[in-house]
Amino acid sequence: MTKLQVRAFLYQLGSFAIFFISFRYVMNRYTMLTGFWIPFTAFVIGTILAPKFQAVKTKDGEKLFMKWIFIKGIKEIG
Numbered sequence: 001m002t003k004l005q006v007r008a009f010l011y012q013l014g015s016f017a018i019f020f021i022s023f024r025y026v027m028n029r030y031t032m033l034t035g036f037w038i039p040f041t042a043f044v045i046g047t048i049l050a051p052k053f054q055a056v057k058t059k060d061g062e063k064l065f066m067k068w069i070f071i072k073g074i075k076e077i078g
Contacts, residue, residue: 004055004062011053011066011077020046053077 001009024042027033033041051068064077 002055002062004064008053008055008064012050015053016046016050019050 020042023045024039027038027041031038049069051066051071053064053066055062055064066075066077067073068075
């Protein structure tokens with residue numbers, strides 16, 4: 001794995017973790033869900049809402065891109 005692929009993986013993991021932990025707390029605190037349904041619902045919401053990162057080799061070299069449902073199109077990161 002290249003440096004940008006590792007960075008994309010860490011960004012993906014970090015953003016998912018933030019959404020998962022946040023929604024798990026919200027589900028536990030403000031809904032009547034119990035047991036297995038709390039982490040399952042937080043996982044689904046986190047997977048859908050977290051931005052997607054990918055390292056792509058282009059003719060100019062390897063670049064890092066992000067796609068998110070709240071941003072139109074694909075954005076190049078640094």
